[in-house]
Amino acid sequence: MSVSLDTRGNKSATKISSTRKSRRCRQAVPERAVYEAARQARRGGQARAVAGSYDAIGESERAERVRSCGRLAVYGCVDGCGVLHGRTAYHCRDRLCPYCAVLRGYQLAERVQPLVDAMDEPLFLTLTVKNGPDLRERGQHLRRGFERLRRRKYWREHVAGGIAIEEVLHNGVEWHPHLHIIVDSATSSVVLLKELAREWKEVTGDSFIIDVRPLTELREACKYTAKLSGIVYYPDLVREFTAYAARRRMVVPFGNCYGQAAVEALGAVETETPAVEICVPEDLPCPSCGMVGGLRRVRGHGWTRTEVASVGGGWYVLCRTRSDWETVLRGRERVPK
Numbered sequence: 356m357s358v359s360l361d362t363r364g365n366k367s368a369t370k371i372s373s374t375r376k377s378r379r380c381r382q383a384v385p386e387r388a389v390y391e392a393a394r395q396a397r398r399g400g401q402a403r404a405v406a407g408s409y410d411a412i413g414e415s416e417r418a419e420r421v422r423s424c425g426r427l428a429v430y431g432c433v434d435g436c437g438v439l440h441g442r443t444a445y446h447c448r449d450r451l452c453p454y455c456a457v458l459r460g461y462q463l464a465e466r467v468q469p470l471v472d473a474m475d476e477p478l479f480l481t482l483t484v485k486n487g488p489d490l491r492e493r494g495q496h497l498r499r500g501f502e503r504l505r506r507r508k509y510w511r512e513h514v515a516g517g518i519a520i521e522e523v524l525h526n527g528v529e530w531h532p533h534l535h536i537i538v539d540s541a542t543s544s545v546v547l548l549k550e551l552a553r554e555w556k557e558v559t560g561d562s563f564i565i566d567v568r569p570l571t572e573l574r575e576a577c578k579y580t581a582k583l584s585g586i587v588y589y590p591d592l593v594r595e596f597t598a599y600a601a602r603r604r605m606v607v608p609f610g611n612c613y614g615q616a617a618v619e620a621l622g623a624v625e626t627e628t629p630a631v632e633i634c635v636p637e638d639l640p641c642p643s644c645g646m647v648g649g650l651r652r653v654r655g656h657g658w659t660r661t662e663v664a665s666v667g668g669g670w671y672v673l674c675r676t677r678s679d680w681e682t683v684l685r686g687r688e689r690v691p692k
Contacts, residue, residue: 398453404587405451411590414597420447420629425454427671431653435646439653441671446630450600451593453583459624463606464577466620467518467537470612474539477570478547480517482536482555484562486529490599494532496559497521501534503558505609509550515539516610518621522578523599525585525592535576539611544568642670 402421409418427441448455471477482501487493501519504510517538524531540547548567556563570576586592606625608617640647643666666672 398457401453401583401587405449405453405583405593408587408590408593412594417449421449421452423447424449424452429653430650432641432644432646432649433651434649435641436644438641438643438672440642440650440666442669443671448627448629450627451583451587451596453587456583460574460577463520463621463624464573466624467577468573470518470608470617471537471570471573474515474537476539476541478538478540478544479566479568479570479576480536480538480547480551481533481566483531483533483564484559486526486531488529490523490530490532490595493530494521494523494599497532497534500555500559500562504551504554507554507558509554513540513542513547513550514610516608516612518612519607519609520577521605521607522582523586523596524582527585535578537570537573537576642666642668643672 402424406418406421409415409421423445424447425443426445428444429439429441431437431439446455446458448459450456482497482504484493484497484500487496498521505514517536520535520537522533522535524533544567548565551567552563552565555565586596604622604625606621608614608621638648639650641649664672
């Protein structure tokens with residue numbers, strides 16, 4: 356089973372051959388569809404909360420962009436199975452959009468991968484600072500501490516470079532910014548943890564809790580910018596975060612990872628300019644039955660994000676019940692090898 360990344364940032368099967376599909380796999384797909392529908396519903400609730408918070412603070416234009424994010428262009432397989440399919444046509448790229456946050460994370464991992472491949476021993480370092488009520492003050496404290504740490508003799512001798520990714524949380528009372536850092540270091544994670552904890556306490560004055568471990572999952576390290584659940588439902592927190600993150604680089608390469616190409620590649624992930632996907636599906640195979648040339652644009656069908664299930668390659672189908680999904684599966688089994 357081949358796997359690709361669709362336009363919502365979800366991993367999904369793009370083609371399942373009847374000779375390779377097991378009975379267990381066939382039974383698992385409906386559960387995966389239900390799980391995906393639940394995730395889409397949760398993100399849908401967060402997106403509505405973000406838009407409502409933007410309206411409350413007078414950012415109506417941003418609110419409309421978030422509401423429009425994930426808009427689907429709808430196509431019907433008129434000469435084949437007749438199933439209606441949707442393909443994402445618009446991304447708002449707002450920092451607080453839950454759909455674009457997933458997409459940014461995967462895009463960031465894709466751009467960071469070549470830098471990680473060039474490292475001999477990549478480690479995953481997390482630097483934290485003491486929580487506080489003022490996000491700007493805590494964020495500046497975090498960044499200044501990191502700059503001082505990089506000037507320390509121990510750091511220069513044991514860390515060749517890396518990529519720092521800032522993430523912001525709010526625990527309901529105070530802000531908690533921290534840095535996820537992929538570092539290129541030949542020193543063992545145990546030794547590095549002991550020494551850097553001491554160095555970090557010295558440069559910050561109030562923080563010593565850090566973590567160092569071997570890098571095993573790049574996607575986990577590249578989670579992007581903010582934990583939405585603690586922010587998006589509160590307009591005052593949304594205002595404070597957007598003011599803090601405006602024109603701020605949340606991804607910073609340094610040391611042997613710094614260079615014009617890396618800066619441009621990582622900077623492209625951070626843009627908040629909306630993106631429109633141009634889709635010309637006439638020559639593409641139907642995601643359900645595999646027929647080429649049967650897809651036609653359909654007007655007058657409006658789908659919400661909670662009413663669709665991913666079938667891979669950026670395509671979705673309207674699918675509310677298990678029997679609906681099993682019908683789609685039967686159609687996909689006719690896809691030629």
